[in-house]
Amino acid sequence: MTLTQCIDPVQTNRQMERLTWVLLVAWMLLVVLSGVWMGYSCYTEARKIARVEVEAFFARNESFRRWAAGHGGVYVRAGDTIRPNPYLNHIADRDIRTASGDLLTLVNPMYMERQLNEMSAGSLDIRGHLTSLTPMRPENRPDLWESRALFELSRAELPEIAQFTEKEGVAYLRVMRPLRVSGECVDCHGFAGYREGEVCGGASLELNMTRLQHHAAREVEAILLWHAAFLLSGLLLIRFGSTQLQYGNSQKSRILLDLAGSEERYRLLVENTADLVVRVDRDGRFSYVNPVGLRIFGKRPDEILGTPALHFVHPEDRERTERWFQDCIAKKLPQARIENRQVNCLSGEVFHLSWTASFLHAENGALLGMNGIGHDIGESKKAAAEKERLLANLRKATEEIKVLQGILPICSFCKQIRDDKGYWNQLEKYLSEHSEVRFSHSICPDCLREHYPAMTEDGEE
Numbered sequence: 001m002t003l004t005q006c007i008d009p010v011q012t013n014r015q016m017e018r019l020t021w022v023l024l025v026a027w028m029l030l031v032v033l034s035g036v037w038m039g040y041s042c043y044t045e046a047r048k049i050a051r052v053e054v055e056a057f058f059a060r061n062e063s064f065r066r067w068a069a070g071h072g073g074v075y076v077r078a079g080d081t082i083r084p085n086p087y088l089n090h091i092a093d094r095d096i097r098t099a100s101g102d103l104l105t106l107v108n109p110m111y112m113e114r115q116l117n118e119m120s121a122g123s124l125d126i127r128g129h130l131t132s133l134t135p136m137r138p139e140n141r142p143d144l145w146e147s148r149a150l151f152e153l154s155r156a157e158l159p160e161i162a163q164f165t166e167k168e169g170v171a172y173l174r175v176m177r178p179l180r181v182s183g184e185c186v187d188c189h190g191f192a193g194y195r196e197g198e199v200c201g202g203a204s205l206e207l208n209m210t211r212l213q214h215h216a217a218r219e220v221e222a223i224l225l226w227h228a229a230f231l232l233s234g235l236l237l238i239r240f241g242s243t244q245l246q247y248g249n250s251q252k253s254r255i256l257l258d259l260a261g262s263e264e265r266y267r268l269l270v271e272n273t274a275d276l277v278v279r280v281d282r283d284g285r286f287s288y289v290n291p292v293g294l295r296i297f298g299k300r301p302d303e304i305l306g307t308p309a310l311h312f313v314h315p316e317d318r319e320r321t322e323r324w325f326q327d328c329i330a331k332k333l334p335q336a337r338i339e340n341r342q343v344n345c346l347s348g349e350v351f352h353l354s355w356t357a358s359f360l361h362a363e364n365g366a367l368l369g370m371n372g373i374g375h376d377i378g379e380s381k382k383a384a385a386e387k388e389r390l391l392a393n394l395r396k397a398t399e400e401i402k403v404l405q406g407i408l409p410i411c412s413f414c415k416q417i418r419d420d421k422g423y424w425n426q427l428e429k430y431l432s433e434h435s436e437v438r439f440s441h442s443i444c445p446d447c448l449r450e451h452y453p454a455m456t457e458d459g460e461e
Contacts, residue, residue, distance in 0.1 A: 012249055012253065013246050013249060013250070016242060016245060016246055016249065017242070017246070019242075020238060020239070020242035023238050023242075024235060024238055024239070027231070027234045027235065027238060028231060028235070031227050031230055031231040031234065032227075032231075034227060035223060035224055035227040038220075038223045038227075039220040039223055039224070042216040042219045042220050042223070043213070043216050043220075045216070046209070046212040046213060046215065046216040047164065047173070047212075049212055050173045050207050050209060050212055051162075051173070053126060053207060054126065054162075054173060054175050054205050054207050057120075057126050057128065057205055058175070058177065058203070058205065060116075061113050061116065061117075061128060061203065064109070064112060064113060064116060065109040065110075065112070065113050066109075068107070068108070068109040068112050069109045073106045073107055073108045073109070074106075074107045074112065075096065075104040075105065075106055075107070076104060076105065076107050077102055077103070077104060077105075078095070078103045078104065078105040081115075082105065082107065082115070083105070084105040085105070085106070085107070085108065085111055087136050087137065088106060088108065091106060093106065094106045110130055113128070113130060113203075114130055116128070117129065117130070125207055125208040125210070125211055126205060126206070126207045126208070127205070127206050128203065128204065128205050129146070129203075129204040129205075129206075130179070130201060130202075130203055130204070131146050131150065131201055131202055131204055132150070132200060132201030132202070133147070133150050133151070133154070133201070135201070140201070142202075142204075145163075145165065145174060146176060146202070146204050149161040149174075149176035149202065149204070150176065150201070150202050153176065153178045153199065153202060154199060158178075159177070159178075160175055160176060160177045160178075161175070161176045162174070162175045162176075164209070170208060170209075170210060171208075171209040171210070171213060172206045172207060172208060172209060173206065173207040173209060174204070174205070174206045174207075175204070175205045175206075176202045176203070176204045176205075177202060177203050178199045178201075178202050179199065179200055179201045179202055179203055180198065180199055180200070181198050181199075181200050271290055271291055273290070273292070274292065274376070275292065275373050275374060275375050275376070276289075276290065276292045276293060276296050276353065276372075276373070276374035276375075276376070277289075277290040277292070277371075277372070277373055277374075278290070278293070278309070278371075278372045278374070279369060279370070279371050279372075280309045280369055280370045280371075280372065281369045282366075282367045282368060282369055284308055284309050284310070284325070285306050285307060285308055285309065286304050286305055286306065286307050286308075286309055287305060287306075287369065288301075288305070289301040289304045289305070295344075296312070296342055296344065296351050296353075296374070296376075297312050297342065297344060297345060298344040298345040298346035298347060299345065299346075310322060312342045312343055312345065313340055313341070313342060313343075314340065314341035314342065314343050314350060316341075317340040317341050320340070321338065321340050324336070324338050328357070328359060329359070329367055332359075332361060332365055333359060334358065334359060334361075335356070335357065335358050335359070336357050336359070337354070337355060337356055337357070338354075338355045338357070339352065339353065339354045339355070339377070340352075340353060340355070341353070342374070350378075351376055351378055352376070352377045352378040352381050353374035353375060353376055353377065354374070354375045354377045355372050355373070355374050355375075356372070356373045356375075357370050357371070357372045358370065358371045358372075408430075410427070411424065415427050417430040
Protein backbone atom coordinates (compact mmCIF):
# COMPACT_ATOMS: atom_id res chain seq x y z
CA MET A 1 0.00 0.00 0.00
CA THR A 2 1.40 3.35 -1.04
CA LEU A 3 1.36 6.52 1.04
CA THR A 4 -1.35 7.98 -1.21
CA GLN A 5 -3.66 5.07 -0.40
CA CYS A 6 -3.09 5.54 3.34
CA ILE A 7 -4.03 9.25 3.34
CA ASP A 8 -7.71 10.22 3.58
CA PRO A 9 -7.90 13.74 5.10
CA VAL A 10 -11.69 13.88 4.78
CA GLN A 11 -12.12 10.63 6.72
CA THR A 12 -9.57 11.78 9.31
CA ASN A 13 -11.40 15.08 9.85
CA ARG A 14 -14.72 13.22 10.15
CA GLN A 15 -13.24 10.94 12.80
CA MET A 16 -11.79 13.97 14.60
CA GLU A 17 -15.18 15.73 14.45
CA ARG A 18 -16.88 12.65 15.93
CA LEU A 19 -14.25 12.54 18.65
CA THR A 20 -14.85 16.23 19.31
CA TRP A 21 -18.58 15.65 19.79
CA VAL A 22 -17.84 12.72 22.09
CA LEU A 23 -15.55 14.95 24.16
CA LEU A 24 -18.14 17.74 24.21
CA VAL A 25 -20.90 15.39 25.38
CA ALA A 26 -18.59 13.74 27.90
CA TRP A 27 -17.54 17.15 29.28
CA MET A 28 -21.17 18.29 29.53
CA LEU A 29 -22.15 15.07 31.31
CA LEU A 30 -19.18 15.39 33.65
CA VAL A 31 -19.96 18.99 34.57
CA VAL A 32 -23.71 18.33 34.91
CA LEU A 33 -23.13 15.26 37.08
CA SER A 34 -20.63 17.19 39.18
CA GLY A 35 -23.11 20.04 39.62
CA VAL A 36 -25.94 17.68 40.52
CA TRP A 37 -23.76 15.78 42.97
CA MET A 38 -22.45 18.95 44.63
CA GLY A 39 -25.94 20.45 44.73
CA TYR A 40 -27.29 17.27 46.27
CA SER A 41 -24.39 17.34 48.72
CA CYS A 42 -25.36 20.87 49.77
CA TYR A 43 -28.92 19.81 50.62
CA THR A 44 -27.62 16.62 52.23
CA GLU A 45 -25.26 18.73 54.31
CA ALA A 46 -28.19 20.98 55.29
CA ARG A 47 -30.03 17.92 56.56
CA LYS A 48 -26.95 16.81 58.49
CA ILE A 49 -26.72 20.26 60.09
CA ALA A 50 -30.40 20.02 60.96
CA ARG A 51 -29.81 16.70 62.67
CA VAL A 52 -26.90 18.21 64.62
CA GLU A 53 -29.04 21.16 65.79
CA VAL A 54 -31.86 18.86 66.85
CA GLU A 55 -29.40 16.62 68.67
CA ALA A 56 -27.97 19.65 70.48
CA PHE A 57 -31.48 20.80 71.49
CA PHE A 58 -32.34 17.34 72.80
CA ALA A 59 -29.08 17.23 74.72
CA ARG A 60 -29.77 20.61 76.31
CA ASN A 61 -33.30 19.70 77.36
CA GLU A 62 -32.24 16.32 78.69
CA SER A 63 -29.45 17.92 80.70
CA PHE A 64 -31.87 20.40 82.32
CA ARG A 65 -34.40 17.64 82.89
CA ARG A 66 -31.89 15.35 84.57
CA TRP A 67 -30.53 18.16 86.68
CA ALA A 68 -33.96 19.19 87.88
CA ALA A 69 -35.03 15.59 88.49
CA GLY A 70 -31.87 14.94 90.45
CA HIS A 71 -32.78 17.80 92.79
CA GLY A 72 -36.42 16.85 93.12
CA GLY A 73 -37.54 19.91 91.19
CA VAL A 74 -36.83 23.61 91.58
CA TYR A 75 -38.70 26.26 93.55
CA VAL A 76 -39.17 29.53 91.75
CA ARG A 77 -41.04 32.73 92.52
CA ALA A 78 -44.63 32.42 91.35
CA GLY A 79 -45.85 35.14 88.99
CA ASP A 80 -47.62 35.85 85.73
CA THR A 81 -45.35 33.57 83.69
CA ILE A 82 -45.04 30.78 86.26
CA ARG A 83 -48.08 29.80 88.20
CA PRO A 84 -48.45 26.91 90.62
CA ASN A 85 -48.85 23.66 88.68
CA PRO A 86 -52.37 22.29 89.32
CA TYR A 87 -51.18 18.81 88.36
CA LEU A 88 -48.93 18.78 91.43
CA ASN A 89 -51.69 19.33 94.01
CA HIS A 90 -50.93 15.93 95.52
CA ILE A 91 -47.51 17.21 96.67
CA ALA A 92 -47.78 18.81 100.13
CA ASP A 93 -44.86 21.20 99.66
CA ARG A 94 -45.82 22.34 96.17
CA ASP A 95 -45.95 25.99 97.36
CA ILE A 96 -43.95 27.58 100.15
CA ARG A 97 -43.51 31.15 101.40
CA THR A 98 -40.23 32.71 102.24
CA ALA A 99 -39.56 34.73 105.38
CA SER A 100 -40.05 37.84 103.33
CA GLY A 101 -43.49 36.66 102.19
CA ASP A 102 -42.65 35.68 98.57
CA LEU A 103 -44.57 32.70 97.19
CA LEU A 104 -42.39 29.96 95.74
CA THR A 105 -43.87 27.16 93.69
CA LEU A 106 -42.37 23.81 92.76
CA VAL A 107 -41.34 23.43 89.09
CA ASN A 108 -40.84 19.80 88.16
CA PRO A 109 -38.52 18.75 85.22
CA MET A 110 -41.36 18.50 82.66
CA TYR A 111 -42.74 21.93 83.59
CA MET A 112 -39.22 23.37 83.37
CA GLU A 113 -38.67 21.85 79.91
CA ARG A 114 -42.01 23.19 78.72
CA GLN A 115 -41.01 26.65 79.88
CA LEU A 116 -37.68 26.38 78.06
CA ASN A 117 -39.43 25.23 74.87
CA GLU A 118 -41.83 28.15 74.98
CA MET A 119 -38.99 30.62 75.54
CA SER A 120 -36.98 29.16 72.62
CA ALA A 121 -39.90 29.05 70.21
CA GLY A 122 -39.82 32.77 69.56
CA SER A 123 -36.09 33.13 68.95
CA LEU A 124 -35.05 29.83 67.35
CA ASP A 125 -36.15 27.85 64.29
CA ILE A 126 -36.75 24.85 66.53
CA ARG A 127 -39.80 24.10 68.67
CA GLY A 128 -40.12 21.51 71.38
CA HIS A 129 -43.29 19.84 72.58
CA LEU A 130 -43.86 17.34 75.40
CA THR A 131 -46.78 15.09 74.52
CA SER A 132 -48.45 11.80 75.32
CA LEU A 133 -51.19 9.57 74.00
CA THR A 134 -52.90 10.04 77.41
CA PRO A 135 -51.98 13.61 78.37
CA MET A 136 -53.09 15.15 81.65
CA ARG A 137 -52.68 18.67 80.28
CA PRO A 138 -54.80 19.50 77.20
CA GLU A 139 -51.98 21.55 75.63
CA ASN A 140 -49.90 18.38 75.53
CA ARG A 141 -52.22 16.61 73.13
CA PRO A 142 -50.30 15.26 70.11
CA ASP A 143 -50.95 16.26 66.52
CA LEU A 144 -51.41 13.66 63.78
CA TRP A 145 -47.67 13.12 63.15
CA GLU A 146 -46.89 12.99 66.87
CA SER A 147 -49.68 10.48 67.41
CA ARG A 148 -48.25 8.18 64.74
CA ALA A 149 -44.74 8.56 66.16
CA LEU A 150 -45.94 7.81 69.73
CA PHE A 151 -47.80 4.78 68.46
CA GLU A 152 -44.65 3.50 66.71
CA LEU A 153 -42.56 4.13 69.83
CA SER A 154 -45.04 2.24 72.03
CA ARG A 155 -45.28 -0.64 69.54
CA ALA A 156 -41.52 -1.11 68.97
CA GLU A 157 -38.48 -0.46 71.07
CA LEU A 158 -37.09 2.39 68.94
CA PRO A 159 -34.72 5.09 70.17
CA GLU A 160 -36.47 7.75 68.09
CA ILE A 161 -38.68 8.52 65.10
CA ALA A 162 -37.26 11.12 62.65
CA GLN A 163 -38.73 12.38 59.38
CA PHE A 164 -38.42 15.32 56.98
CA THR A 165 -41.94 16.56 56.31
CA GLU A 166 -43.81 19.59 55.04
CA LYS A 167 -46.39 21.59 56.91
CA GLU A 168 -48.25 24.40 55.20
CA GLY A 169 -45.64 24.42 52.43
CA VAL A 170 -42.69 24.69 54.84
CA ALA A 171 -40.13 21.91 55.24
CA TYR A 172 -39.51 20.61 58.74
CA LEU A 173 -37.35 18.02 60.41
CA ARG A 174 -39.48 16.31 63.04
CA VAL A 175 -38.05 14.03 65.70
CA MET A 176 -39.79 12.15 68.48
CA ARG A 177 -37.98 10.44 71.36
CA PRO A 178 -39.66 8.43 74.12
CA LEU A 179 -39.83 9.71 77.71
CA ARG A 180 -39.43 6.95 80.25
CA VAL A 181 -40.32 7.17 83.95
CA SER A 182 -37.24 7.23 86.15
CA GLY A 183 -37.03 6.88 89.95
CA GLU A 184 -37.02 10.66 90.42
CA CYS A 185 -40.21 10.98 88.33
CA VAL A 186 -42.37 8.69 90.46
CA ASP A 187 -43.08 11.38 93.05
CA CYS A 188 -44.76 13.58 90.44
CA HIS A 189 -46.20 11.03 88.03
CA GLY A 190 -46.75 8.01 90.26
CA PHE A 191 -50.35 9.07 91.04
CA ALA A 192 -51.20 8.54 87.33
CA GLY A 193 -50.24 4.88 87.57
CA TYR A 194 -46.88 5.07 85.77
CA ARG A 195 -44.19 2.73 86.95
CA GLU A 196 -40.45 3.17 86.68
CA GLY A 197 -39.12 2.29 83.15
CA GLU A 198 -42.46 2.75 81.39
CA VAL A 199 -42.95 5.15 78.46
CA CYS A 200 -45.12 7.95 79.70
CA GLY A 201 -44.94 10.08 76.52
CA GLY A 202 -42.53 11.63 74.12
CA ALA A 203 -40.35 14.68 73.57
CA SER A 204 -41.09 16.08 70.13
CA LEU A 205 -38.90 18.56 68.24
CA GLU A 206 -39.53 20.19 64.88
CA LEU A 207 -36.88 22.24 63.13
CA ASN A 208 -37.87 24.76 60.46
CA MET A 209 -35.63 23.98 57.46
CA THR A 210 -36.18 27.34 55.75
CA ARG A 211 -32.94 28.90 57.01
CA LEU A 212 -30.80 25.87 56.17
CA GLN A 213 -32.47 25.37 52.79
CA HIS A 214 -31.96 29.03 51.91
CA HIS A 215 -28.28 28.72 52.79
CA ALA A 216 -28.02 25.52 50.76
CA ALA A 217 -29.78 27.21 47.84
CA ARG A 218 -27.21 30.03 47.86
CA GLU A 219 -24.41 27.47 47.82
CA VAL A 220 -26.10 25.56 45.00
CA GLU A 221 -26.49 28.81 43.06
CA ALA A 222 -22.78 29.55 43.42
CA ILE A 223 -21.93 25.98 42.43
CA LEU A 224 -24.14 26.21 39.34
CA LEU A 225 -22.53 29.50 38.32
CA TRP A 226 -19.04 28.03 38.68
CA HIS A 227 -20.05 24.88 36.83
CA ALA A 228 -21.64 26.92 34.06
CA ALA A 229 -18.36 28.83 33.70
CA PHE A 230 -16.42 25.57 33.71
CA LEU A 231 -18.83 24.05 31.18
CA LEU A 232 -18.58 26.99 28.79
CA SER A 233 -14.80 27.22 29.16
CA GLY A 234 -14.39 23.51 28.57
CA LEU A 235 -16.65 23.55 25.51
CA LEU A 236 -14.77 26.49 24.03
CA LEU A 237 -11.40 24.87 24.73
CA ILE A 238 -12.48 21.55 23.22
CA ARG A 239 -13.89 23.24 20.13
CA PHE A 240 -10.82 25.46 19.78
CA GLY A 241 -8.52 22.49 20.20
CA SER A 242 -10.52 20.50 17.67
CA THR A 243 -10.37 23.36 15.17
CA GLN A 244 -6.64 23.67 15.61
CA LEU A 245 -6.17 19.92 15.27
CA GLN A 246 -8.29 19.82 12.12
CA TYR A 247 -6.36 22.72 10.66
CA GLY A 248 -3.10 21.01 11.54
CA ASN A 249 -4.42 17.77 10.09
CA SER A 250 -5.33 19.58 6.87
CA GLN A 251 -1.85 21.05 6.70
CA LYS A 252 -0.34 17.67 7.47
CA SER A 253 -2.55 16.02 4.87
CA ARG A 254 -1.41 18.47 2.21
CA ILE A 255 2.20 17.81 3.11
CA LEU A 256 1.59 14.07 3.11
CA LEU A 257 -0.21 14.28 -0.23
CA ASP A 258 2.71 16.19 -1.69
CA LEU A 259 5.03 13.63 -0.17
CA ALA A 260 2.81 10.85 -1.51
CA GLY A 261 2.97 12.37 -4.98
CA SER A 262 6.74 12.57 -4.74
CA GLU A 263 6.86 9.01 -3.44
CA GLU A 264 4.65 7.81 -6.29
CA ARG A 265 6.78 9.57 -8.88
CA TYR A 266 9.93 8.21 -7.25
CA ARG A 267 8.44 4.72 -7.14
CA LEU A 268 7.44 4.85 -10.78
CA LEU A 269 10.85 6.21 -11.69
CA VAL A 270 12.69 3.57 -9.68
CA GLU A 271 10.52 0.65 -10.76
CA ASN A 272 10.48 1.60 -14.45
CA THR A 273 14.06 2.73 -14.89
CA ALA A 274 16.49 0.61 -16.88
CA ASP A 275 19.11 0.99 -14.13
CA LEU A 276 19.46 -1.31 -11.16
CA VAL A 277 18.41 0.50 -7.93
CA VAL A 278 19.25 -1.12 -4.58
CA ARG A 279 19.39 -0.28 -0.90
CA VAL A 280 21.92 -2.00 1.35
CA ASP A 281 21.69 -1.94 5.16
CA ARG A 282 24.62 -1.35 7.49
CA ASP A 283 25.35 -5.10 7.56
CA GLY A 284 25.88 -5.13 3.79
CA ARG A 285 22.64 -6.95 2.93
CA PHE A 286 20.02 -5.97 0.37
CA SER A 287 16.96 -4.27 1.90
CA TYR A 288 15.47 -3.13 -1.43
CA VAL A 289 15.94 -4.14 -5.08
CA ASN A 290 13.93 -2.75 -7.99
CA PRO A 291 12.50 -5.06 -10.71
CA VAL A 292 15.71 -4.78 -12.78
CA GLY A 293 17.26 -7.13 -10.21
CA LEU A 294 15.45 -10.04 -11.85
CA ARG A 295 17.36 -9.46 -15.10
CA ILE A 296 20.73 -8.77 -13.46
CA PHE A 297 20.72 -11.26 -10.56
CA GLY A 298 18.32 -13.90 -11.90
CA LYS A 299 16.00 -13.71 -8.85
CA ARG A 300 12.85 -11.80 -7.93
CA PRO A 301 13.41 -8.74 -5.72
CA ASP A 302 11.62 -10.36 -2.76
CA GLU A 303 13.95 -13.37 -3.02
CA ILE A 304 17.03 -11.13 -2.96
CA LEU A 305 16.14 -9.24 0.24
CA GLY A 306 18.52 -10.15 3.07
CA THR A 307 21.15 -11.55 0.68
CA PRO A 308 24.71 -10.16 1.07
CA ALA A 309 25.40 -7.55 -1.61
CA LEU A 310 28.72 -9.21 -2.52
CA HIS A 311 26.97 -12.50 -3.29
CA PHE A 312 26.34 -11.57 -6.94
CA VAL A 313 29.66 -9.76 -7.54
CA HIS A 314 32.05 -11.51 -9.98
CA PRO A 315 34.65 -13.47 -7.99
CA GLU A 316 37.50 -11.52 -9.63
CA ASP A 317 35.91 -8.21 -8.55
CA ARG A 318 34.70 -9.26 -5.11
CA GLU A 319 37.83 -8.46 -3.10
CA ARG A 320 38.27 -5.09 -4.83
CA THR A 321 34.60 -4.19 -4.21
CA GLU A 322 34.88 -5.19 -0.54
CA ARG A 323 37.95 -2.95 -0.07
CA TRP A 324 36.15 -0.07 -1.79
CA PHE A 325 33.11 -0.47 0.49
CA GLN A 326 35.19 -0.57 3.68
CA ASP A 327 37.26 2.41 2.54
CA CYS A 328 34.09 4.46 1.95
CA ILE A 329 32.83 3.59 5.43
CA ALA A 330 36.14 4.46 7.06
CA LYS A 331 36.33 7.84 5.29
CA LYS A 332 32.57 8.50 5.87
CA LEU A 333 32.18 9.45 2.23
CA PRO A 334 28.73 10.76 1.28
CA GLN A 335 29.03 9.48 -2.30
CA ALA A 336 31.37 7.23 -4.28
CA ARG A 337 31.60 5.44 -7.63
CA ILE A 338 32.87 2.03 -8.72
CA GLU A 339 32.67 -0.35 -11.66
CA ASN A 340 32.37 -4.09 -11.24
CA ARG A 341 30.77 -7.15 -12.74
CA GLN A 342 27.64 -8.88 -11.52
CA VAL A 343 26.84 -12.51 -12.29
CA ASN A 344 23.33 -13.79 -13.03
CA CYS A 345 22.89 -16.80 -10.71
CA LEU A 346 20.62 -18.61 -13.21
CA SER A 347 22.15 -18.00 -16.62
CA GLY A 348 25.70 -17.17 -15.55
CA GLU A 349 25.61 -14.05 -17.74
CA VAL A 350 28.05 -11.35 -16.67
CA PHE A 351 26.91 -7.72 -16.50
CA HIS A 352 29.30 -4.77 -16.34
CA LEU A 353 27.80 -2.12 -14.02
CA SER A 354 28.89 1.38 -13.13
CA TRP A 355 27.74 2.13 -9.57
CA THR A 356 26.87 5.51 -8.01
CA ALA A 357 26.52 4.99 -4.26
CA SER A 358 25.11 7.34 -1.60
CA PHE A 359 26.01 6.50 2.00
CA LEU A 360 23.59 7.35 4.83
CA HIS A 361 25.11 8.23 8.23
CA ALA A 362 23.59 8.97 11.64
CA GLU A 363 24.42 12.13 13.58
CA ASN A 364 27.17 10.26 15.43
CA GLY A 365 28.67 9.14 12.12
CA ALA A 366 27.48 5.54 12.29
CA LEU A 367 26.55 3.96 8.96
CA LEU A 368 22.81 3.52 8.42
CA GLY A 369 22.90 2.09 4.93
CA MET A 370 23.66 2.75 1.30
CA ASN A 371 21.56 3.58 -1.76
CA GLY A 372 23.06 2.48 -5.04
CA ILE A 373 22.25 2.94 -8.73
CA GLY A 374 23.93 0.51 -11.10
CA HIS A 375 24.08 1.45 -14.78
CA ASP A 376 24.67 -1.39 -17.23
CA ILE A 377 27.78 -0.41 -19.23
CA GLY A 378 28.23 -3.75 -21.00
CA GLU A 379 27.03 -2.41 -24.32
CA SER A 380 29.18 0.68 -23.87
CA LYS A 381 32.24 -1.49 -23.31
CA LYS A 382 31.44 -3.56 -26.40
CA ALA A 383 30.94 -0.38 -28.42
CA ALA A 384 34.23 1.02 -27.15
CA ALA A 385 36.06 -2.17 -28.05
CA GLU A 386 34.48 -2.18 -31.50
CA LYS A 387 35.43 1.45 -31.91
CA GLU A 388 39.06 0.70 -31.01
CA ARG A 389 39.13 -2.15 -33.49
CA LEU A 390 37.71 0.03 -36.24
CA LEU A 391 40.12 2.85 -35.45
CA ALA A 392 43.06 0.46 -35.60
CA ASN A 393 41.92 -0.87 -38.95
CA LEU A 394 41.41 2.67 -40.18
CA ARG A 395 44.86 3.72 -39.07
CA LYS A 396 46.39 0.71 -40.75
CA ALA A 397 44.49 1.32 -43.96
CA THR A 398 45.41 4.98 -43.88
CA GLU A 399 49.08 4.14 -43.54
CA GLU A 400 48.89 1.69 -46.44
CA ILE A 401 47.14 4.23 -48.61
CA LYS A 402 49.81 6.81 -47.83
CA VAL A 403 52.67 4.53 -48.92
CA LEU A 404 51.14 3.01 -52.04
CA GLN A 405 49.22 5.99 -53.33
CA GLY A 406 51.70 8.84 -53.66
CA ILE A 407 52.72 10.87 -56.82
CA LEU A 408 56.32 9.87 -57.26
CA PRO A 409 58.73 11.83 -59.53
CA ILE A 410 60.43 9.08 -61.65
CA CYS A 411 62.98 9.40 -64.44
CA SER A 412 61.56 8.53 -67.84
CA PHE A 413 64.74 6.76 -68.93
CA CYS A 414 66.58 5.20 -65.98
CA LYS A 415 63.43 4.96 -63.80
CA GLN A 416 65.12 6.41 -60.66
CA ILE A 417 62.84 8.14 -58.13
CA ARG A 418 63.44 11.52 -56.54
CA ASP A 419 62.82 11.65 -52.77
CA ASP A 420 61.66 14.59 -50.64
CA LYS A 421 65.24 15.78 -50.21
CA GLY A 422 65.86 15.98 -53.96
CA TYR A 423 68.05 12.90 -54.26
CA TRP A 424 67.51 10.34 -57.01
CA ASN A 425 67.29 6.75 -55.81
CA GLN A 426 66.87 3.47 -57.57
CA LEU A 427 63.28 2.29 -57.66
CA GLU A 428 63.81 -0.76 -55.45
CA LYS A 429 65.75 1.24 -52.85
CA TYR A 430 63.06 3.92 -52.57
CA LEU A 431 60.24 1.45 -52.27
CA SER A 432 62.15 -0.56 -49.66
CA GLU A 433 62.66 2.56 -47.51
CA HIS A 434 59.10 3.82 -47.79
CA SER A 435 57.13 0.60 -47.53
CA GLU A 436 57.25 -2.96 -46.34
CA VAL A 437 58.13 -4.15 -49.84
CA ARG A 438 61.20 -6.35 -50.25
CA PHE A 439 62.72 -7.18 -53.64
CA SER A 440 63.95 -10.51 -55.03
CA HIS A 441 65.99 -9.94 -58.27
CA SER A 442 65.48 -12.04 -61.40
CA ILE A 443 65.65 -11.60 -65.29
CA CYS A 444 62.61 -11.46 -67.44
CA PRO A 445 62.76 -13.34 -70.85
CA ASP A 446 63.05 -10.14 -72.86
CA CYS A 447 66.05 -8.92 -70.89
CA LEU A 448 67.57 -12.36 -71.00
CA ARG A 449 67.46 -12.42 -74.83
CA GLU A 450 68.71 -8.86 -74.93
CA HIS A 451 71.54 -9.12 -72.49
CA TYR A 452 72.41 -12.84 -72.61
CA PRO A 453 71.63 -14.08 -76.12
CA ALA A 454 74.10 -16.94 -75.87
CA MET A 455 72.09 -18.44 -73.03
CA THR A 456 69.08 -18.90 -75.26
CA GLU A 457 68.98 -21.78 -77.71
CA ASP A 458 69.34 -20.52 -81.29
CA GLY A 459 68.92 -17.05 -79.88
CA GLU A 460 65.22 -17.76 -79.32
CA GLU A 461 65.18 -19.23 -75.83
